[in-house]
Amino acid sequence: MRHLTRSTVTVAVGVLIGVVILVFVTNGSGLAPAAILVSTLAIATPLLLAAMGGLISERAGVVNIGLEGMMIVGALAGFLISNATGSWVAGVAGGAIAAGLLALVHAFVSIVLNADQVISGTAVNLLGLFGTEYVFRTFFGLGSELPAIQRAPTLAFPGLGSLNIITIVAVVAVPVLAFVMFRTPVGLRLRSVGENPLAAQTVAIHVVKLRFAAVILSGVLAGIGGAYLSVGSLGSFSEGMTNGRGFIALAAVIVGRWNPFGALAACLLFAVVSALGNGFQVSAGISADLTAGMPYLLTLIAIVVFRESASAPASLGKPLR
Amino acid sequence: MNRLQVALRQVALLVVALVVGGLFIVLAGYNPFAVYGELLAGAGFNLVLAIIPGNPAGISTNIAAGNLFATINVWGPLILLGLSAALPFRAGLFNVGSQGQYWFGAILGVQLGITIGSNGGLLAAFLGAIVGGAVCGAIAGALKALRGANEVVTTIMINWLVVYTGHFLYGYAGPFANPVTQQPVSVPFPEGMRLPELLKSGITLHAGILVALVAVAVFGVLMSRTGFGFSVRTLGSNRHAAHYAGMPTKRLTVLVMGIGGAFAGLAGFVEITGTTGQITGSNIVGSSSFAFAGIAVALLGRNSAVGVLLAALLFAALQSGSRFLSGSFPPELASSLSGVLQAVIVFLIGANSLFSYLGGLNGIAARLPIRKTQGAVE
Numbered sequence: 019m020r021h022l023t024r025s026t027v028t029v030a031v032g033v034l035i036g037v038v039i040l041v042f043v044t045n046g047s048g049l050a051p052a053a054i055l056v057s058t059l060a061i062a063t064p065l066l067l068a069a070m071g072g073l074i075s076e077r078a079g080v081v082n083i084g085l086e087g088m089m090i091v092g093a094l095a096g097f098l099i100s101n102a103t104g105s106w107v108a109g110v111a112g113g114a115i116a117a118g119l120l121a122l123v124h125a126f127v128s129i130v131l132n133a134d135q136v137i138s139g140t141a142v143n144l145l146g147l148f149g150t151e152y153v154f155r156t157f158f159g160l161g162s163e164l165p166a167i168q169r170a171p172t173l174a175f176p177g178l179g180s181l182n183i184i185t186i187v188a189v190v191a192v193p194v195l196a197f198v199m200f201r202t203p204v205g206l207r208l209r210s211v212g213e214n215p216l217a218a219q220t221v222a223i224h225v226v227k228l229r230f231a232a233v234i235l236s237g238v239l240a241g242i243g244g245a246y247l248s249v250g251s252l253g254s255f256s257e258g259m260t261n262g263r264g265f266i267a268l269a270a271v272i273v274g275r276w277n278p279f280g281a282l283a284a285c286l287l288f289a290v291v292s293a294l295g296n297g298f299q300v301s302a303g304i305s306a307d308l309t310a311g312m313p314y315l316l317t318l319i320a321i322v323v324f325r326e327s328a329s330a331p332a333s334l335g336k337p338l339r
Numbered sequence: 340m341n342r343l344q345v346a347l348r349q350v351a352l353l354v355v356a357l358v359v360g361g362l363f364i365v366l367a368g369y370n371p372f373a374v375y376g377e378l379l380a381g382a383g384f385n386l387v388l389a390i391i392p393g394n395p396a397g398i399s400t401n402i403a404a405g406n407l408f409a410t411i412n413v414w415g416p417l418i419l420l421g422l423s424a425a426l427p428f429r430a431g432l433f434n435v436g437s438q439g440q441y442w443f444g445a446i447l448g449v450q451l452g453i454t455i456g457s458n459g460g461l462l463a464a465f466l467g468a469i470v471g472g473a474v475c476g477a478i479a480g481a482l483k484a485l486r487g488a489n490e491v492v493t494t495i496m497i498n499w500l501v502v503y504t505g506h507f508l509y510g511y512a513g514p515f516a517n518p519v520t521q522q523p524v525s526v527p528f529p530e531g532m533r534l535p536e537l538l539k540s541g542i543t544l545h546a547g548i549l550v551a552l553v554a555v556a557v558f559g560v561l562m563s564r565t566g567f568g569f570s571v572r573t574l575g576s577n578r579h580a581a582h583y584a585g586m587p588t589k590r591l592t593v594l595v596m597g598i599g600g601a602f603a604g605l606a607g608f609v610e611i612t613g614t615t616g617q618i619t620g621s622n623i624v625g626s627s628s629f630a631f632a633g634i635a636v637a638l639l640g641r642n643s644a645v646g647v648l649l650a651a652l653l654f655a656a657l658q659s660g661s662r663f664l665s666g667s668f669p670p671e672l673a674s675s676l677s678g679v680l681q682a683v684i685v686f687l688i689g690a691n692s693l694f695s696y697l698g699g700l701n702g703i704a705a706r707l708p709i710r711k712t713q714g715a716v717e
Contacts (some may be wrong), residue, residue, distance in 0.1 A: 148678025307507035
């Protein structure tokens, strides 16, 4: 229960800060709160999906620093497959599968070969960054002329605006994950594998299998997050378009203390700052570079303020020997 | 396992990486042997063939020498980036912040140098780059030591902060952008203040490589001959043992990240005052590979001075060679290919149980990552 109480506090604080910032800042600045809210949710979507993925993997005891690489692979695969099939569903599915395969490599290297998980994750990021660059340039050269792809549809919410369908999936994923994690046997097993794998093994939980499943699922979610960027919001692809979002998602997991609602609060906080920054860039003419830097500064501050704590899974990063 | 066996293992690993890279080349529809051959020639390594009596391959020695100079000019900064990851690795710390440290050092150094002018401007740039890089690294070290903040995440966040700040400073009408030309670049670093030229054959070989070689020597001596090096290695193999032996683990963490950052700042100094002559906003944004190049160099070179030299030469050749390809492979693919090779090498090193043999790297496995004992030893 400790987790839930703490997460409730975190969510409350996060939402409160968000609302205060929103009201305080939009008041008299010409920014519409509804527009900022929609934009916040849009910005939060890829962060949320990747953070939920990272959370699952880390709860099972496997560090996933490779979220960024998995996201960019999802973004490129989503773009290529939407382009080839003409269907956004196929694109998103393709992005999920491609990133899931990359996660499979990470799982194999870290779980079976007992490799250092940070090194393996670094390799995932490198392969994602340069591998997608290589594949993209093979198809499109330096990307001067890109085909238009079918984008994921948006749903209109009266009085608010329209939200991408993937955004709704991402938001719904949070309570679903929290329920599965804290209220079902599967979730209990997953957490036990991350806390004390040897104890889990003695009660006949298949540690290796569960960890594999968790890492692959984390790749799938990160891949959907990446595909949201290309297929969902932009309708195109550009090299390195994830721009460190995987690392912000990872930070959200830490700041949110490995709890889905905590990570949600962190993602929303980062997103609202970005959304306001974008708003001001237009309304007040603040440099795009400075507003673009804000989420990274905020992440840094959040990491320092919300000191990493005992809520981290006890066996995080330790292979089962 | 003796030194020779370890070296052979690294070479075997490299061969596997080249084979995987070859697969990538085949998949894009090109001939890997031709591409690798051209990369070596583009890097100027065919100069070796040209000095065979009579020059049977008919190689232009001038062009080959110029290409080799270009490779060496890239080699210097890569050595320094490698050191910026290698030293923290030896202490069990993962410095992914080379990119931010490089640019923060370069910006501070260049602006300081330009301000001071011809009387000591180059020295000021040198010192400014060291200080800038060191500050940038030490911040991550301090956050780690005092707050237990995961240095992988903090260094990456600092990278982005520096990148966006730099892009702002040198953006259109940015505060440091060239006021005369209105272009998003810095004022050119004055010609008379640049790093001295050593040799010239179409392309100029500048003194950057000497800076890098001195840095490698300093690193080697520091690690193997001083009490500081001993403390760093102890910290890397067992943080708690270091603490109970009375070593100032927190101060060491800050210091190690700071020195690592200084190496990265020096890389920026060498590149700007030696090769490019000015800071360009778009270069700052397109530099995400810097953060990882140093890690790949350090891992392949097993965090040793000699290893870093050799690994950096390899990546320098790949990077430089891709710029002078004679048409069998698109250059933009070649530059991504060298990144893919880095990725494969890092994977192989991670996957190889060789890892446990890697000196100070033992420490990483022991302290990984975010758990309650991490960071501050109470």
